[in-house]
Amino acid sequence: MNILEPKSNIHVAINIPCAIVALGVQHCISEIAERESLCLTVSHLEPPPLVTALPPGSIVILDISDYPAQVAEAMTLLHARQFMLPETSVIILTSNKNPRLLSYLSALDIRAIISCHESITIFRNLFIRSMVQGEETDLSPLIKMMIKEELPKKLTVREIQVLDKLFHGKSVSVIAEELGRDIRTISTHKRRAMEKLNLKNERDLHQLGCDLSGQ
Amino acid sequence: MKGIHSLKFLRNPACHVIVISRIPLLCEGLRVMISQESADASLMSLSSLLDLRKSQLEGINVVVADLSESTSNIHELLNTITELQHHSRHLYWIFLLPPSLIDIAVERMFTLRTSLMSICEPVENLVEQIFNCEERYSYISPALLQEKSRFQPSGNETCETHLTFSERSVLRLLGKGWRINQIATLLKKSNKTISAQKKSAMRRLAVDNDVALFAWIVSDRGMRELNLLSLRSELEKPGANVQVTDLHDYH
Numbered sequence: 211m212n213i214l215e216p217k218s219n220i221h222v223a224i225n226i227p228c229a230i231v232a233l234g235v236q237h238c239i240s241e242i243a244e245r246e247s248l249c250l251t252v253s254h255l256e257p258p259p260l261v262t263a264l265p266p267g268s269i270v271i272l273d274i275s276d277y278p279a280q281v282a283e284a285m286t287l288l289h290a291r292q293f294m295l296p297e298t299s300v301i302i303l304t305s306n307k308n309p310r311l312l313s314y315l316s317a318l319d320i321r322a323i324i325s326c327h328e329s330i331t332i333f334r335n336l337f338i339r340s341m342v343q344g345e346e347t348d349l350s351p352l353i354k355m356m357i358k359e360e361l362p363k364k365l366t367v368r369e370i371q372v373l374d375k376l377f378h379g380k381s382v383s384v385i386a387e388e389l390g391r392d393i394r395t396i397s398t399h400k401r402r403a404m405e406k407l408n409l410k411n412e413r414d415l416h417q418l419g420c421d422l423s424g425q
Numbered sequence: 426m427k428g429i430h431s432l433k434f435l436r437n438p439a440c441h442v443i444v445i446s447r448i449p450l451l452c453e454g455l456r457v458m459i460s461q462e463s464a465d466a467s468l469m470s471l472s473s474l475l476d477l478r479k480s481q482l483e484g485i486n487v488v489v490a491d492l493s494e495s496t497s498n499i500h501e502l503l504n505t506i507t508e509l510q511h512h513s514r515h516l517y518w519i520f521l522l523p524p525s526l527i528d529i530a531v532e533r534m535f536t537l538r539t540s541l542m543s544i545c546e547p548v549e550n551l552v553e554q555i556f557n558c559e560e561r562y563s564y565i566s567p568a569l570l571q572e573k574s575r576f577q578p579s580g581n582e583t584c585e586t587h588l589t590f591s592e593r594s595v596l597r598l599l600g601k602g603w604r605i606n607q608i609a610t611l612l613k614k615s616n617k618t619i620s621a622q623k624k625s626a627m628r629r630l631a632v633d634n635d636v637a638l639f640a641w642i643v644s645d646r647g648m649r650e651l652n653l654l655s656l657r658s659e660l661e662k663p664g665a666n667v668q669v670t671d672l673h674d675y676h
């Protein structure tokens with residue numbers, strides 16, 4: 211791949227609970243660095259609230275497993291990304307098979323969603339692709355198979371913020387007060403977000419909320 | 426880190442390992458880890474325990490099996506494991522377990538020459554188990570027991586919920602995606618009555634917001650109480666994951 215500029219230094223932060231998988235990812239990345247003569251530094255990212263600032267342009271590899279508590283923690287990180295990890299690209303490595311969760315993830319600003327059952331070659335190729343800037347979320351073949359419906363449109367930062375508060379049990383009027391916006395503005399954010407995510411009613415929204423908070 | 430490695434005593438540096446995992450990156454990680462420790466060790470990887478042939482076990486010392494994705498066909502796997510354990514008694518087994526399988530693992534797999542470890546086990550512990558397996562005959566990792574103690578049913582799981590008949594029917598309809606006004610029309614009651622019944626149901630369930638209420642409705646217990654289980658099978662598309670209600674120890 212010669213589309214890659216030999217950048218001076220790209221920082222990769224890994225947040226994977228399974229130490230052996232983390233080691234595998236780390237090794238895979240150092241192989242890529244050697245082959246493409248790139249300078250990649252790898253570090254382990256602590257979960258919130260211990261997240262430390264990363265240099266701009268960093269790549270974050272985040273693991274989302276099947277376990278509710280871990281899904282909730284990862285979602286906290288993703289929803290607060292603008293504040294905790296500004297100017298980073300996120301790659302998701304997941305063993306989760308819930309199509310609702312996966313399709314919601316593809317509506318967030320994420321570079322790639324890779325199933326952890328994917329072969330190392332696929333992981334490597336998607337990792338290299340994700341270093342090139344782009345708008346679309348790359349999905350690994352297995353993830354593509356699991357999301358059968360059409361992919362949702364990307365959510366805006368405000369919409370994500372409103373959804374996050376809704377999922378934490380706050381009502382539209384409370385959110386309006388907290389953000390200092392009119393209740394109709396928030397209601398529009400909520401409606402737009404629901405339209406984009408193809409959610410028909412409150413129940414669908416709550417169901418998604420439950421999937422994300424792991425309850 | 427290098428310094429620690431060189432000081433470590435490896436009882437069996439030329440150990441031959443089979444790793445069984447459906448996660449290629451885990452196999453890769455284990456290969457890197459083993460080659461870092463000892464140049465004489467070898468590793469073979471397989472994607473499923475059911476693919477393991479008895480002939481492949483010749484000359485193998487340790488089998489590392491990742492069971493984190495095997496919740497659905499655990500009984501089939503247990504039979505295979507027991508058979509293989511009887512066939513080659515010299516083998517040392519290391520099982521990487523998710524919290525939901527700890528109980529069944531302790532009951533059925535905790536035999537001689539076995540270690541039960543957590544999927545989030547620190548690398549050093551695993552190295553210790555792979556290379557120094559002759560010493561201990563059986564081992565349960567402390568990390569796993571810690572996970573198990575966290576994995577307890579929550580308090581309201583044990584006590585009976587006392588919902589009235591009409592509260593139940595309102596929750597049932599809410600669970601099917603109906604709105605308050607629609608329910609009111611259907612049941613020929615005022616929307617205020619329906620709202621009050623929903624409110625009192627929330628009080629009885631000790632939940633204070635809609636998200637928690639819906640969480641209860643779609644939980645296993647709520648589904649059972651409201652007799653909505655047949656509905657769930659329609660909702661869940663094939664390939665959707667089974668709801669896991671345990672906690673996951675996460676570093």
